[in-house]
Amino acid sequence: MEVRDLTKVFDNSVVAVRGVSFGVEKGSFFTLLGPSGSGKSTILRMIGGLERPSKGRVFIGGKDVTRLPPYERDTSMVFQGLALFPHLTVSGNIGFGLRMRKVPKDVIAKRVEEALDLVALPHKRYGERRINQISGGERQRVALARALVTEPQVLLLDEPFGALDLKLRKQMQVETKKLQRTLGITFVFVTHDQEEALTMSNIIGVINRGRIEQMGDSHEIYERPATKFVAGFIGEANIIRANVAELRTGNALMKHDRLEIVAPAEGLSVGEELFLSVRPEKVRVGSAADGCANRFEGTIVDEVYVGLSSKVTIQLDLGGRLISRVSIADIGQSIPIGSHVAVGWDPGNAIIIRPPSETVASRLGKSPSVPMRSSL
Ligand SMILES: Nc1ncnc2c1ncn2[C@@H]1O[C@H](COP(=O)(O)OP(=O)(O)O)[C@@H](O)[C@H]1O
Ligand SMILES: [Mg+2]
Known part of the structure; x- marks a missing residue:
């Protein structure tokens, strides 16, 4: 997937995202890392089609999807806070997207079971439980299964482990990374937690005030930071x-x-x-x-x-x-x-x-397509 010159201005005044361009290779784990309010969720929502860019384009699998609705994009989102439906069962939550797409019932049942298998929740034990009858870690898995069941090319994850305690968060990090490797799909992950970003990602984009200040792998970003920030x-x-x-x-x-x-x-x-x-x-x-x-x-x-x-x-x-x-x-x-x-x-x-960081940012804003592995 790729975004070019992506910009979002809210209410004609709040510039949340300023001319962001980056590409993510198929099957890699990309993380947008930055402090709260830096524009991470807004970028993710524009990729997923939940927010309309003020400027710029989104490409998935080489196709311009900027004007397509979320369900025609081949993306799926794990939301911050998960946003599970409390009145539905575990199976009901996971099958929701398929029902919206009018997939036949027996196919839904089979794919829900497979999705539960992927996140290591036995269908027999969990399928009919309600969301308030499972633990925080299990909810996490259900949210992941719900996003994976539609077999997206690109999975978007917005600070998915924020609500978990440290031990569970570490465990979910390891399992999610393993799942991403097995499935080979592209992950775009958002976090403010640098350790989480450094341990999980192939490539990290460090974002500050709506701009990507550096793209690189964990080593480059730690050993050769491009900006003071x-x-x-x-x-x-x-x-x-x-x-x-x-x-x-x-x-x-x-x-x-x-x-x-x-x-x-x-x-x-x-x-x-x-x-x-x-x-x-x-x-x-x-x-x-x-x-x-x-x-x-x-x-x-x-x-x-x-x-x-x-x-x-x-x-x-x-x-x-x-x-x-x-x-x-x-x-x-x-x-x-x-x-x-x-x-x-x-x-x-x-x-x-070497300051100013503005030079780096404006160079980035102007470039039509950003090289993937170099620091900028
Ligand atoms: N719907 C909205 N209306 C107005 N401002 C918004 C809206 N959504 C986000 N913002 C603002 O855009 C900026 C970036 O927000 P966000 O993308 O949620 O940051 P992050 O996910 O990095 O914490 C913040 O200043 C936030 O207040
Ligand atoms: Mg956010």
Whole structure:
């Protein structure tokens, strides 16, 4: 499927989606990842035909479906909050779309059974139960079965696991991913949860304020964020605004207030303003920082345990704060708050992000078709 220059303006004033273009290869798992209100559901609803684009086109299987109603599109939607019919049984819910399409009764019965099999709910036990007689996780499966029973080319899923507790959510993530692989159909999945996106998807589109700021696989998006927003939204990052003060062989000397920072030069020019993103796990503390080309001193002002590692905040003597994730195994013990320590990172561990993000977005808006695997 593909969308080109998709735009949605509500009430002549709210621009929810701004010229979004992307393509999803058949059989791949694509995720739109972004914060609440960024336009994810609106894009999904335009793909499914539930919302009319203000501008732009939607293609499915090479065919322009922009003007077709939902039931003529070969798409199916799992809604946020599921939207199951409480007065119908499990079988009644799953067969609903087929009844609307006037499929013969015996065929419906057979396909409902097959759909229940797909989501591992035995028909005998569950078929005649009402929606309020099954658990949250089982409702999730029913919603999935209801969407799959019409055998869509493209399945659209809008934050489907939002209401589940963490353990169940993880389980549904694994099972849904497995189902997608087995069926080989295209999934367009929407979530605000970066971990969910990183673990499930082949390709992720990171969306901010109605624009896709980067397309790429999990690795690219985490290791090479294209914009400041992406760097801050995916995982944690120390984002430092810096100015290129001097170029040396292979390296650049940058300044941020009183900090002097060495970073890879990568075609920079003197005077350029940019951002450096350094992941907390790359920031070393204590004696581990001694060999780093960027080495500063500071005071630990906060510490939070996160499983086997500890997240510490360091107030630098020269100004500014850094977050470091230190493995307890590496340092042997926790470092008490108030300790004065060395802190540093290797230049190669900083990601350079060149503003403005507007350049990236407008380039994206203008391009007729976006290459699928590259960061933009
Ligand atoms: N029917 C509507 N009328 C007016 N504004 C809407 C409507 N639907 C969504 N919006 C607005 O569009 C923006 C994007 O919404 P949405 O696509 O639901 O975001 P997300 O799914 O990423 O949370 C928000 O500012 C939201 O308030
Ligand atoms: Mg939404």
